[in-house]
Amino acid sequence: MLEVESHEKYGEILKEAGELLDSYVIPIFCLDKFDRPEMEGTGFFIEKNLRVYFITASHVIDAIQFAESRFVIALETEIFSLSLLGSKRTVKIGTEVADSQFDIAAIPILPESNYYNRCIKLAIPVSKTTLNRHFSKVDMQILQGFPSSKNKTAKRLNNQTKHFSGVLWTFSFNFFQNCDFSKYNKIPGSHYPIHWSKKINGQKTLNPRGCSGGPYWFIPNKRKVNEFYLAGVFIEYYEKSDVAFVTKIEHVIELVEQFEP
Numbered sequence: 001m002l003e004v005e006s007h008e009k010y011g012e013i014l015k016e017a018g019e020l021l022d023s024y025v026i027p028i029f030c031l032d033k034f035d036r037p038e039m040e041g042t043g044f045f046i047e048k049n050l051r052v053y054f055i056t057a058s059h060v061i062d063a064i065q066f067a068e069s070r071f072v073i074a075l076e077t078e079i080f081s082l083s084l085l086g087s088k089r090t091v092k093i094g095t096e097v098a099d100s101q102f103d104i105a106a107i108p109i110l111p112e113s114n115y116y117n118r119c120i121k122l123a124i125p126v127s128k129t130t131l132n133r134h135f136s137k138v139d140m141q142i143l144q145g146f147p148s149s150k151n152k153t154a155k156r157l158n159n160q161t162k163h164f165s166g167v168l169w170t171f172s173f174n175f176f177q178n179c180d181f182s183k184y185n186k187i188p189g190s191h192y193p194i195h196w197s198k199k200i201n202g203q204k205t206l207n208p209r210g211c212s213g214g215p216y217w218f219i220p221n222k223r224k225v226n227e228f229y230l231a232g233v234f235i236e237y238y239e240k241s242d243v244a245f246v247t248k249i250e251h252v253i254e255l256v257e258q259f260e261p
Contacts, residue, residue, distance in 0.1 A: 013222050015170075017142060018142070020226060021142065021215075024044050024045070024144075025144045025168055025214060026054070026074065026075070027039060029072040029164070031072060039147075039166070040063055040148075041211075041213045042210065042211050044230075051108070057103050057235045074163075079162060086107075087105060090102040102247050104235070141175075141216065143173060143215075146210050149207060171206075173194040173196065176244075179193035179243060184238065184243070191245045208244070215233070216230070217230060232249045232251075232252070233249075
């Protein structure tokens with residue numbers, strides 16, 4: 001009985017934390033041949049020195065370019081196209097294809113754009129990241145994203161207003177102990193390996209496809225859920241191996257610093 005109560009209590013805390021973080025998470029779409037948005041990934045805005053950047057996984061941009069689609073996001077359900085002009089991303093050497101290591105991308109949001117003010121309100125300041133922070137423990141690790149299976153266009157798109165009411169999902173993970181980084185072409189110290197299980201307590205878990213590029217949060221003390229810190233970017237999962245990877249926020253900061261004069 002105590003175990004059930006503990007599980008339920010954790011669920012309540014997770015729900016509270018999710019509600020605090022919801023506004024930072026942005027869905028990404030490609031457009032089908034009928035110009036309808038189809039869920040492709042997840043992203044978020046980050047602010048450094050009053051400059052705003054949209055962050056996602058590099059392979060999400062690959063998928064959108066392969067579909068010959070515009071890069072489309074939704075801000076408070078309203079759909080916008082973001083220009084990829086001037087964006088920076090990690091790619092394989094000698095190619096323009098996403099790398100399998102860091103797999104991150106940054107798109108600058110120019111102050112003169114008509115949606116800049118809305119973006120900066122949703123941006124996570126660098127001061128709210130784990131950069132230069134060290135914790136003796138982390139009670140909660142949270143991923144938020146827009147799973148493709150929960151965001152079918154037919155159910156979520158208002159054909160009259162063209163607003164997309166996406167389903168945002170909050171996941172909770174733990175570190176994957178004794179991970180063989182080389183097996184997955186990852187670098188120790190640059191990623192958080194996390195345990196992703198197909199089942200929890202006998203129940204099938206929601207597939208995180210569509211959550212690539214989503215923000216990954218640390219809450220060091222679950223009794224203080226308002227003290228949350230952006231730890232990295234969710235980039236991929238291996239269903240057969242029960243492991244997933246998060247690129248640490250330090251690499252995102254390094255990428256956006258390339259924009260600075």
